[in-house]
Amino acid sequence: MSEASGKTVAADAGAKPKADPRESSLFVGSTEKTFQILHAFDGPHRQMPLSEIAKAANLDRSAAQRLVYTLEVLGYLRRVHGTRNYALTPKLLQFSYNYQRANELIEKAFPYLLDISRSVGETANLQELDGAEIVFVARFPGKHLVNIEFMVGSRLPAYYTASGTAILSRLSEEEREDILARTDLRPLTPFTICDPDRLRARVREAGEKGYALLTNEAVMGDISVGAAITDEHGRAVAGISISVPATRWTPEQVEQELARHVQVAAASISVHKFGSYSR
Structure with a gap:
């Protein structure tokens, strides 16, 4: 092994692994969980009851219930009439509109x-x-x-x-x-x-x-x-x-x-x- 390659190996061995940005004090976990709720509706999931939302979002039922309620109050989720299901609302399209305009x-x-x-x-x-x-x-x-x-x-x-x-x-x-x-x-x-x-x-x-x-x-x-x-x-x-x-x-x-x-x-x-x- 050449001296140069030896130095490279030594440098690689001593390199610190990249820190997980989620471990930063600036990272807000509750915000991430909110987006997990919204992403639960990705793909074929057009409407779901709270239990399925919690499962799809990989959250416990209590956390999912609070976040779903908050999103419903803010107008981003709605209760499907006559069922226990929730669905996304057109208000979310505002983000798409803003992105395209900007x-x-x-x-x-x-x-x-x-x-x-x-x-x-x-x-x-x-x-x-x-x-x-x-x-x-x-x-x-x-x-x-x-x-x-x-x-x-x-x-x-x-x-x-x-x-x-x-x-x-x-x-x-x-x-x-x-x-x-x-x-x-x-x-x-x-x-x-x-x-x-x-x-x-x-x-x-x-x-x-x-x-x-x-x-x-x-x-x-x-x-x-x-x-x-x-x-x-x-x-x-x-x-x-x-x-x-x-x-x-x-x-x-x-x-x-x-x-x-x-x-x-x-x-x-x-x-x-x-x-x-x-x-």
Whole structure:
């Protein structure tokens, strides 16, 4: 072992583990529990009685009861008439509205998404990376009755989406590996690629092409092509994608006819907001 490598090993051995931010005196545990209550309604849980809310939130019944009562008084939960169930209220949408109004990226991307939707007649999406997932933050549906349905706020593993793959291609290898390590590599469809080496290769290919094309990976019948929006340093901050159903398009057609639209839009938004060029 060389002296340099020996020093590296010694430094690693002496490195202190990262402190859990939850152990800080600044961390308010009751606030976390409040969000656990709200997250209990994630997925298929549209309405639940108190006992199920407590179980889904991983809280004891007494704590859950106090938090549910508080959220009901504040207007974020409501009692479903004629039942013992609780449900979320429209008041929560105020946070989504405020986020969209305050997000300058959405404002800059708006005309480009609208132009794609009108010019090609298909659904255009703006997605941002959040942890190991991409989140749909803006969406312009196509003109057809049959579209791939994702609502604003929907989340998918970044490695399983076209826009996510494009975003990953413009991040550092260290960041990509960290996101891969935090990704639940379970298939969403029979065609989902879950092998880490194949996922890495796909990200590299997206970096070379300037876009990513995925078929049937997150949703059956979905073909998506995406490109990354980059900041002034060339680092991805978001992605733009077009989603089309396989009943109207083939992957070859999407690559030939739609890939350039996401590339041009991503590059234009990058220049408009950050003064950078995203190829």
